[in-house]
Amino acid sequence: MFTHDHRLCSRRHVLASASAGFGMLALRAMAGVPLHNRAKAKNIIFCFMDGGPSHVDTFDPKPMLKKHEGKAIGEGAVTKRSQSNANRVWMGSPWEFKQRGQSGLWVSDLFPHIAQVADHLCVVRSMVGELPLHGQQNLLLHTGRILGQAPSLGAWVSYGLGTENRNLPGYVVLNNDWVPNGGLENFGSSFLPASHQATMVRAKGMPVDNIVPHDAAAIQRRKLTLLAEQDAEFAASSSDARAIEGAIANYETAFLMQSAVPSIADINNEPAHIRQMYGVDSTDEHQRFYATQALRARRLVEAGVRFVEITCPSFDGNNSPWDQHGLLKQNHEKNARITDQSVAALISDLDQRGLLDETIVLWAGEMGRTPHTPKVSATAGRDHHVNGYSIFMAGGGFKGGMTFGETDDFGNAVASNPLNIHDVHATLLHQMGIDHERLVFRHGGRDQRLTDVHGRVVTELLA
């Protein structure tokens, strides 16, 4: 989309760089916008639990569900924000909840590893979405709009803060060969400059498209020398030297990326105890992929990448990994087996390296799951639910071992302190030193924000 205002912005950039040439422009892009407030955190790792893990089976214990299991929920429990009707019945959790760590935070047995880092978790139990549908909620979670067509959170962070490492992109998605509902738009830059869109790094095979040099280094260097001479002449004789120079400069960056990206993606030299901690050598293929990506996430933030997102692998041809409309027990367990250990390892590893203070680990799906089901059985599942569900943040100045907000006795509706995605976005940006009302980009005739016209910084969550 090439719009009027986008072009204006380009013009502004052009003017800013007119005296100093391309170098200044590049520098500006790296530096981002000036910080609005003191940053607590420098990086975000977003563990995206695609499909919607059940809140009443993970972080929001509801003993009433067991007690009333099989009883019809009744008209009063039906809401637009979940797949519901009066004849559905309550279903208790197949997993036991226990209080963990010194804080006594409730975590179910579904997550034995995450339970061990409970004192780091800042759990929000009162997330409210807009529609109980994957595509819309995914886009809302990522772009702040159910229709998308706006930059992703990661793109905003990259745009706002720039990158600390010019050989690496500012926003990386560690993908597991699965495009979430809502499509690649979840990771796009939309009207922000294209350099802020996510670079996809795959678990399987070659991590990044076209990153492995086709030529031996000496040959490639020779090609680049030839091209540098040839292109310099072309640029000099061109009416639009700046664009050509930009394209030329890209070759230098690309050349460096060829070595920087694979070396970060390569986890072979990580010590055995670290590999073990993440589960990199698991016999389960999907766990292996996820663990590899989690470990890469740490390496990427160490190298200065601002925003890293890890997606879940899809293992059974389901609509999305955590979307257990049936076989809740079996497949939530499978998802937990794939992700639990690595997420916990990531938090511990960052903590041990002193990086957790400056890195926010965000764990969130796009929705929760209904505390009710059409019929209780061993193969029963839970359906879509956005009327009070759980997510957590760890590190980066968030208060550990706490919960915020409540759902009702059945986990069916938010009961206190409702938060929406915009509030979470505002708070994340705040911790990164950005005022969500001031991080704007002129587009479509107005100053666009990640949080649109919403959002509040939830100071109650902060240490």
Place this chain on the structure above:
Amino acid sequence: MRLAVIAMFCLASLTKAQDVTFFESKVLPVLKKRCFECHSHEQKIKGGLALDSKSGWEKGGESGPSIAPGRPEASLLIQAISHVEKDLKMPPKKMLPLAEIELLTEWVRQGAPDPRVGTKTTELAVDDAWEVEFQKRLDWWSLKPMRRSTSGSVDGFINASQMAAGLQMAPPASPEVLRRRLSFVLTGLPPLDMSDPSDYVETLLNSPHFGEHFARHWMDVVRYTDTYGYEWDNPAKGSHEYRDYLIRAFNDDIGFDQLLREHLAGDLLPKQRIHTKAQTNESLIGPMFYHMGEHRHGSSLMFNGIHQEMVNNKIDAFSKAFLATTVACARCHDHKLEAVSQHDYYALAAMFTTPRWTTRVIDAPGKNDVAIARLKELREAIRQDLATLWARPFESSKLQTWATAHTDALKGIGAPLATPADLPKLAATWQKSREAAQKTNLAFKPASLEKWVIEGDGFKHGETDDGTPLIALEGESVVARLLPSGWHSHALSPKLPGSLRMPPQHVVSGKFVSLNLAGGEFGGHLVVDDHAFQNETVAFYTNAEPQWKSFADAELKNGAQQVTVEFCTAALNPNFPPRTGLAKGLKNNDFGHDKRSWLSITGIVTHDAGGTPQDELDVFTGLYQTNAANDPWERIATWINAAVRHWCEQKAQSGDREVLDWLLANALLPNKAEPGSKLDQLVTEYRRVESTIAFPRTVNSMDEREVMPAKYPLNVRGNVDTTGELVAPASLKMLAGDRITSRLDLAESLLHPEHPLTARVYVNRVWQWIFGTGLVATPDDFGRLGDKPSHPELLDWLAREFIREGWSTKKLVRRLVMSQTFRQSSVVTDAARERDPANRLLHHYPTRRLEAEAIRDSLLVVSGRLDPQLYGRPILPYRTAEDDKKRLFTGPLDGHDRRSIYLQMSIMDPPKFLVGFNLPDLKLPTGRRDVTNVPSQALILLNDPFVNAMAKHWAGELMKQDDTNEETRLRDMFERTLGREPHASEVKRWLSALDDFGGDTPVAWERLAHAFFNAKEFIYYR
């Protein structure tokens, strides 16, 4: 947040006060203090709402009445002050003290007593306020009449503007620069032929690649896609037919007026445009335009909001593509800047949701007529031949012998034959069952088929009498079976498509409608909830014998106005193939083309209670209701013989066919043709003719036959749960469209020669395609957020000339590329750069980067690989990871050497190579592509396997010319990649690199070729 509000209402249990006193002493002070600043005549009337009179709140603002007396929960004012809806918080900054909210809530609960009747006589009604604003907004350049110039030329207008700025055109471009420029601008390909004919422009305009290139431009504007994206990325049925239709149209220079008519209302045109060579009905393809973009599955009956979101995309595309107006901004409120009201938006929604959005056959009418007529003749001849063959009566003794040997087979026609001795008792039972069935059947009324619509030759030629033979298309049998009376899409050939489209369920009389249905090979039905653009309630039949299926009236909720059902074969099912897994037996990598899909409909009844019609057992009438012989076997023989005789004499009665079908199934009637016999020849000829029928070509389009104009509920504040008035179809008021009610009239209104936007918008697009930037730099927005024209007189002159010359794209293009303005070089002076850095005055031709497709296509051309074949189904792009559930399979690395326009445009995962160079978002109309500069582009050109494969292939081709030396070869490479001769220093530079790459060896030439692909000059032209 809702909970909080409910709690508040519970708290608000104030005691009652005397109405008037209560209002004046309590309510009014609060209104004055808190609301009047923005909502009173003395100050401001924001959002059209005034609270300084009773009629003010009764009428309400833009969002409708603000108070529902007695019902605080339904009152916008209470919602607003309670800050429950994030889009409606009043006062916006700070919530009122709780006590005041409670007070106003209680006031409303008491019925909102307000004694201020008639106190304001000078009220400005909301409608009037909008009217005043509307009139103001009409004062805008793009809504004013196009100027009239008596004479003019492109260069004249451009020169004049330059002169005024003290600038002048750059000197003419060199022939080689111009050749490369013309080639890319007109065909999107590098010059294929290095010779430079004097009529090069004509050569290019006549090249079929012109149509491909301009079709691709237009495809950006209409958000072309081959799939529907969202969760499953289902194929968009027939989108490639639309793409090919565009290519033909641009090559044949079909007027833009005709294209516009076809896009908006091709299905309604009194005269359909038939392409004789392609044998297609072009007009019917046009409305595929509406179907482009993302489609969400499911329907608003399940989740409110689904069709509303889709409709938004359609309105956005329509208004941007043809009017460069952002009507979609008026979904939630009157447009903030333009003369477009919220009412306008919903009037268009009503217009666009009036027709059925469904699949049409685009084969030229009568394409199969000759074959069909011949098949009917042959079928009749076969029937007559069989009648002779079958006329011989059965003898009772032989029947008895057969029956003894085949007791199992007898069950097929029911118990009676198995126990012939019990005839009298059975006759009584039969009589009883028959009477019971007849009584039951009284509740079922034959449906009036007046408003039902059929589509496709299958049903058009598939209505059969009872007992019509279905000729076997393979094997030894002559007849596959005898068809019951009804419609059978496969009666002549299962390649013929058929669809029966029901009127809205609630319009069909009775609470239920039931159909007797059979089908196979993905023939089935699709329930269409209103404008659920991709409903998944799809069923595929696998029963050869008809079975009754009932469809009950649906509960209409969430703004859905109707539910219909379409009974269709695969080719006419708009959601076939559905998402993976829904069509049993269809492999994930089967994109659903060319199915021998069939459907039989043998009865349609309506009824008010459940259940389905019962078999009245006509088949046994001849057995039981007779005075024939008492010997059971005699009687049976008489019964059977009568049935066969009836059929042979073409006097078949109800039930006869079943007898014959049973005889056939049990090989009791001869059903093989003697080799060389007349029957054998007839069957062979039938099969031959059937094989000449092509599978149907179908496209998602529109069908407005027998529909009622829709009225679309206005969504108050855009909220799909708050519906306001029902809006009737109309066009935009700013274009005097309030009395236009049909899509055809809409199209014609846009084509009025004095229409201020249509021609301007299109001419501006073409200008941009030729010069890189439009005269209006924002091609999709001629409104207040868009740019103003750099040369308004030129734009108007071109638009008028364009109309005068019959809306001809080629004439317009020729006019532009023949101008001196186009033919100047890209040399820019310091003065020009200083005074007009953006080159809005066209003082030189800009340096332009190739579009994504042109980069990939150039690689194919230069390496000698391009397959210039036109048209066809989309080719899957090369992928490194597949997802079979979403049909994201990989295609060949080289895309079969075809041009990029033929690669599958998947919303979920578009071709990565093209995305790398700014292929636009496939969901949204894009009038102007981004041109970005990012390192991943360098990585693609350096390391992508496709680029390297092309370099290798090209080097191989070069090595085949062994009678040449290094320098000649190098010069040839310069010509092919950059369209020019190298300078001496360049020859030296590249030959030196060749040396370093390994001298005169295949691998060194490959490296050199690859370096050419990475030269900036390769992906730019000027």
